[in-house]
Amino acid sequence: MSNRESMAYDVVIVGAGPAGLAAAIRLKQLALESGREIAVCVLEKGSEVGAHILSGAVVDPIALDELLPEWRDMDSPLTVPVTENHHWILTAKHSFSMPHIATPSFMHNKGTYTLSLGNLCRWLAGQAENLGVEIFPGFAAAEILYNEDGSVKGVATGDMGVSREGEHKPDYQPGMELHARYTFFAEGVRGHLSKVLKGHFDLEADCQPQTYAIGIKELWDIPADKHVPGKVIHTQGWPLRDEVGGGFLYHQANNQVALGFVVGLGYKNPHVYPFEEFQRWKQHPKIREILEGGRRVSYGARAINEGGWQAIPKLTFPGGALIGCSAGFVNVPRIKGSHTAMKSGMLAAEAAFDAVTADRSGDELTAYPAALEASWIAKELKTVRNAEPFIAKFGPFAGTLLAGADMWMRHLGIGLPFTLKHHKDNEGMWRQDIAPKIDYPKPDGVISFDRLSSVFLSNTNHEEDQPVHLQLKDPSVPIDINLPYYDAPEQRYCPAGVYEIVGGEEGSPRLQINAQNCVHCKTCDIKDPTQNINWVTPEGGGGPNYPNM
Structure with a gap:
């Protein structure tokens, strides 16, 4: 019997992202329409709503139109409509524009907006609270609670004030239990409780493995004469080789651009360094031209669902449901998922x-x-379910042609009579001795930067004397397997410098985990070749504090 305090609600929602907040608002709207009372609370592990939200973002307002039809008159943050849409294919020195006529109309961004998704969530949280939703930022759901019949009873927040050795510090506070008739898990990509639920209830028995990418993003203030509000640019090609991915650059409000680079986590070469690929991409003449004279103001990273329709798990289980990116509703070719998450x-x-x-x-x-x-x-x-697997199977250029043909056919109501399958991202990594090395240039401190100075701009903070939230199932694996076979790829796929091999020069290498640097992107939980790293939630309020990402 637990001695923790508890609170009861009709619906508890884990995560104050687009999906969780849209669910909370809709519940209260239905209650108002019917004259019934319904108690709803939202738990958010970030220090405030939006603190852990990161996306490009170009948002399709289709779900918002359904949820809050008057949003245009409600001082929403959707103020910059997309005015130009460009797709560039890059070589090392040049770029080639893909004509609009080559892509189906749903790829053209007509009627969409570019903005900070974090700011949209802050605004949605205000709408939810106005309707009576209780939102608790800084409280991380750390444990799933079950009823005697095996159904989900709710969640418990993590204990606060526990030392790294597991001892109670003077400011110790036990977690709180939140009981509910139904619990929604809206944790985002690779949610740690959602992952437990998928295993516990075998929710992935009838779907393809989910696949992922790592997206790394910066915000820049640029000179006014270079700023074109609403201009949207996507790129593919250089600097990647056989890897799947590409870049984006969105001209948002206040002379600011959001730019970033995405690398599919199914890559084979252990020497691939997504952060450095991003830094190289910024040095392309077409990108550098936009950034020169500007100033970098923020940095962050997150994983992205890329599996599509065939990778969506069973969505329900006794006592709850998966919503948003906990299930994986991202439309990869459109580079959008907020609208589907909300819906x-x-x-x-x-x-x-x-x-x-x-x-x-x-x-x-x-x-x-x-x-x-x-x-x-x-x-x-x-409509787009074969796009990502075509590119993963046949490479960025042949795969793009096949994906485009398939999307056109489905858009016209024809469609190929099959759905392609996926492979898990952690499988099939080459041994380091047969994988080509990649020469990454040093940062110039003007356009390209190092990881630690970048993490500083994410405002990431964790209480250092707390249990490490990056758990190794077997502490011997990093040195006995990952280092000799794959040159310790965790040193490179992490965008925050959390994993570091030290002591090699003395002949006694060990893995050092700098957990305080973690930006909660979950890449390590996904890409580790032996699946030896388990990401669990740290104390509530820890992690990045993105102002407007």
Whole structure:
């Protein structure tokens, strides 16, 4: 029997991202429309709503139009409509524009907006609180609670004030239990509790493995004469070789550009260094031309779901549901997922509201996946379901042609009679002795930078004397396997310098984990070749503090 204090709600939502906040708002809207009361709370591990939110972002407002039809008159942060849409294919020195006519109309960004997704979440949180939703930032859901019948009972927040050795410090506070009729998991990509649920309830038995990419982003203030509000640029090609990925650069409000680089985590060469690929990309003449005379103001990174329709797991289990990127609704060719995340939360909310008003609890919300199957989410994701696996299988150029042909055919209602499969991102990495080395230039401190100065701009902070939240299942694996076979790839795929091999010169190498640097991107949990790293939540409020990413 737990001695922790508890609070009871009708619906508890883990994560104050687009999906979680849309679900909370929809629940309260339905309650107002019907005259019924419903108690809803949202837990957010970041120090404030938006602190851990990072995306490009170009947002399709289709879900927002459904959720809050009057949003244009509500002082929302969607103020910069996309005015230009460019797709560049890069070589080392040149660029070639892909004509609009080569891509289906849904790729053209008509009617979309570019903005900070963190600021959108802050605004959505305000709308939710105005409706009576209770939002608790700085409280990380650390444990899933179960009823005696095996259904999900809710979650418990993590204890605060525990030392690295597991002892209670003077400021120790035990976690709080949040009990609910239904619990929504909206943790984002590779959520640590969602991962547990997928295993516990075997939710991935009938889907393809989820695949991922690492997205690394910066914000720059640039000279006004170079700024074109609403101009959107995507790139593919250089500096990548056989890896899947590309860059983006969005002209947002206030003479600011959001730019970043995405590398698919299925890459084979252990010497690939996503952070350095981003720094090289910025040195391309077409990109450098935009940035010169500007100033970098923020940095961050996160993993991205790329598996598409065939990688979506079973969405429900007794007592709860997966919504948003915890399930994986990103439309990879469109480079968008916020609208689908929001819609999934809204559909789950409608199913949960009907169940609560019928005085049900702890069962499966079967109406949610049924509604999603009939929604525009399914239509959109089915149309592009072969794009990412075509590129992964046939490479960036032949794969792009095949993906484009498949999307055109499906857009025209024809469609190929098959769905391609995926492979797990951690599998198939080459041994370091047969993989070509990659020469990355040193940063110039003007356009390109090192990792530690970059992490400083993410405002990342963790209480150092707390249990390490990056757990090794077997402490011997990094030195006995990863170092000799793969040259310790965790040193490179982490965008924050968390993993470091020290003591090699003395003949006694060991892995040092600088957990205080972690920006919560989850890449290590995904890409480690032996799946030896388990990311769990640190104390609530720790991690990055993104102002407007």
